[in-house]
Amino acid sequence: MPKLTVDAELIEQLADLMDEKNLTELELAQGEHKLKLSRAQAPAPAAPAPAPAAAAPAAPTTSAPADKSSHPGAVPSPMVGTAYLAPQPGADAFVTPGEAVKEGQTLLIIEAMKVMNPIPAPRAGTVKEVLVADGSPVEFGEPLVIIE
Template sequence: MEVTAIKDLMSQFDASSLREFSYKNGSEDLVFSKNESSALATIESASVAAPAVSATPTIAVAAAEEVAPVAAQATGQAEGEEVASPLVGVAYLSPGPDKSAFVSVGDSVKKGQTLMIIEAMKVMNEIPAPHDGMVTEILVANEDVVEFGQGLVRIK
């Protein structure tokens, strides 16, 4: 597959609402994903016959899209322990689109209280507060894709 064709597919993929795209043709595999901080496309070609040498060239094209942090901190980091995401998925701050948020900055929380939901593979996983305290900062926005270990909220 030509590099210009790959670039054209990448721009169409970026403009679409698809989260993942894969294409296979013989010995070529092409995969795009928006589930990470940058999209990655990989092509694997068939082995090139050369005297006693076998090569599988790989072309990697990365879309340079950096996601700006949602919570801008004017005076530095807020106080409290950071609650990290236990899985990769989409964070939801409320139980439904027309419902109020589970917690807001300044709210008191009890151990086990739901802070947010992370959807992974169509399963809604409640994220509980690890201890009693007060929410000092919410580090993600509604419907953000979060990574394993990424900070979600701070509790003091």
């Protein structure tokens, strides 16, 4: 087995890319070697931003999205990427409104940096609403699904 050499500059660039793109995980494979970088994502920076917007006079027009994100059953996106509601084009969706789900069941997948990340149900319940469209971009903290 060939000796693995670590390029510290590459790892630093990848870490910077993770920060820049707000990624929680990044995996790089070359031959039989894999490098996986991951970090805990603190949602605190996202919380202060909506407060000033809510104080703006246009609050009534933005109340619907705010209601969805503050819904106790909302499942937020853990990363930035593209949401897919089915495992492959033409396949049935992972979940549909009205469907009962178990904790850990895949709700959808988010593609980030060509990596498909399954988003599990954080609790058992019934899918009230799917808030994103298939193939749509999602932001960190954006509500994806409501489970009651």
